[in-house]
Amino acid sequence: MYKSNCKLVSSVSNIFLQCAASPNSNGSPLGLQRALCSSDVRFEPNAASTAEPARTSKDFSHIPPLPGEDSSLRWGGKKFEELPIAHIKATYNNTHIQLTDSAGQSLIRTSCGTEGFKNIKKSTPIAAQTAGIAAAAKATAKGVTFVRVLVKGLGPGRLSAIKGLTTGGLEVVSITDNTPVPHNGCRPRKARRM
Amino acid sequence: MAKHLRFLARTVMVQDGNVDTAYKTLNRLLTQDGIIETVKRKRYYEKPCRERQRKNFENCKRIYNTEMARKIAFISRTNREDPWLGC
Numbered sequence: 001m002y003k004s005n006c007k008l009v010s011s012v013s014n015i016f017l018q019c020a021a022s023p024n025s026n027g028s029p030l031g032l033q034r035a036l037c038s039s040d041v042r043f044e045p046n047a048a049s050t051a052e053p054a055r056t057s058k059d060f061s062h063i064p065p066l067p068g069e070d071s072s073l074r075w076g077g078k079k080f081e082e083l084p085i086a087h088i089k090a091t092y093n094n095t096h097i098q099l100t101d102s103a104g105q106s107l108i109r110t111s112c113g114t115e116g117f118k119n120i121k122k123s124t125p126i127a128a129q130t131a132g133i134a135a136a137a138k139a140t141a142k143g144v145t146f147v148r149v150l151v152k153g154l155g156p157g158r159l160s161a162i163k164g165l166t167t168g169g170l171e172v173v174s175i176t177d178n179t180p181v182p183h184n185g186c187r188p189r190k191a192r193r194m
Numbered sequence: 195m196a197k198h199l200r201f202l203a204r205t206v207m208v209q210d211g212n213v214d215t216a217y218k219t220l221n222r223l224l225t226q227d228g229i230i231e232t233v234k235r236k237r238y239y240e241k242p243c244r245e246r247q248r249k250n251f252e253n254c255k256r257i258y259n260t261e262m263a264r265k266i267a268f269i270s271r272t273n274r275e276d277p278w279l280g281c
Contacts, residue, residue, distance in 0.1 A: 062219065064205050081201075148201065154233055162213055172213050175220055177204040179233055191238040 064174050075146035075173050083173060086135070086147045088161045095128040095157030097135045097165075099144065107142060110135040112157070128157025132164020139170055146171045152178045204229075 065071035065080045075083060082102045089096040099108040110131045112122035121127055139147070147170050149162055166172055204224065208216040224230050240248070 060207070060209050062206055064201050064207055066199075066202065154230065159217055162217065166211075166213050171211065172208050172216075174201070174205055174207045175213070175216050176201055176206075177220060177224060177229075179229065181229060181232055182236065188236055188239045191240070 075171070078146070080148070080173070083146050083148050084139075084144055086149045086165060086170070087178075088149060088151045088158070090128070090151060090153040090155030090158040090161065092123060092153075092155050094122045095131055095155060095161050097131050097161055099135060099139050099147070107144070108135055108138045110138070123156055125156050125160035128161040129164035129167070131157070132161045133168040136165045136168020136170040140168070144170065146173050148172075148174045148176065150176045150178045152180070154179065 065073055067081045071080070073080065084099060084101045084107065087096075087098045087100065089098075094112050096111040097109070098106055100106050112124075112127035112131050115127065115130050115134055117124075117127045117130075147165070149165070149172050151158055151162070162172060162175065204220070206216045206220040206223070221230070
């Protein structure tokens with residue numbers, strides 16, 4: 001790959017010399033413009049970084065209502081910050097679903113393993129969906145209807161666990177991604193050579 | 195993320211119960227912010243020599259892609275000002 005890098009560098013420098021000779025009619029190509037406005041810091045509100053319309057005809061905003069400001073949105077009589085939270089941890093080998101209330105007290109805990117799947121079958125979207133349906137069933141038995149979802153990890157059960165929650169009868173109000181991104185903290189394991 | 199306000203960043207509200215569009219929106223935002231590729235890359239350790247090679251390669255690819263896109267945009271335009279005006 002490094003040798004192809006060197007060839008690419010020489011070919012790119014050739015192209016660049018040819019293009020530098022011709023006058024630049026466009027200021028900056030479209031690709032650069034788009035990259036500039038989307039490479040923002042993660043912790044800013046997402047609507048600011050992607051410039052998508054926040055107000056549709058129904059006055060729906062993709063940003064959640066903040067605890068400080070008063071918004072009239074209620075789900076089952078509860079404000080956004082009082083809704084229970086469904087933590088979905090989607091690892092590469094398994095998917096865990098834990099339902100807690102807004103304070104953090106755990107209500108329900110299911111995973112692919114508790115649903116009877118073993119070993120490699122746990123790392124499938126179908127297992128995650130069954131875990132989601134089981135969690136939703138237990139939650140409706142406890143009287144939970146609306147829930148905010150917190151997803152952690154990039155595993156096979158990331159989307160299908162949320163689908164399982166909705167098919168099981170829970171109403172998803174918002175989806176948050178809580179995947180841990182280290183700013184170069186712990187050193188991960190060595191690269192696999194296959 | 196303990197010191198930051200929860201449910202503010204990387205959050206998408208679900209409209210009218212369609213979870214699929216909300217998830218797609220979330221995925222699009224995350225890829226545009228480069229989080230998905232960062233998470234995939236940090237799964238295994240990337241040695242500094244490999245990191246330098248990858249950065250060099252991405253730089254070259256970016257230059258090549260922008261120049262090619264510029265060329266294609268120029269060629270695919272039909273109404274241009276006359277380049278030989280005045281000759």
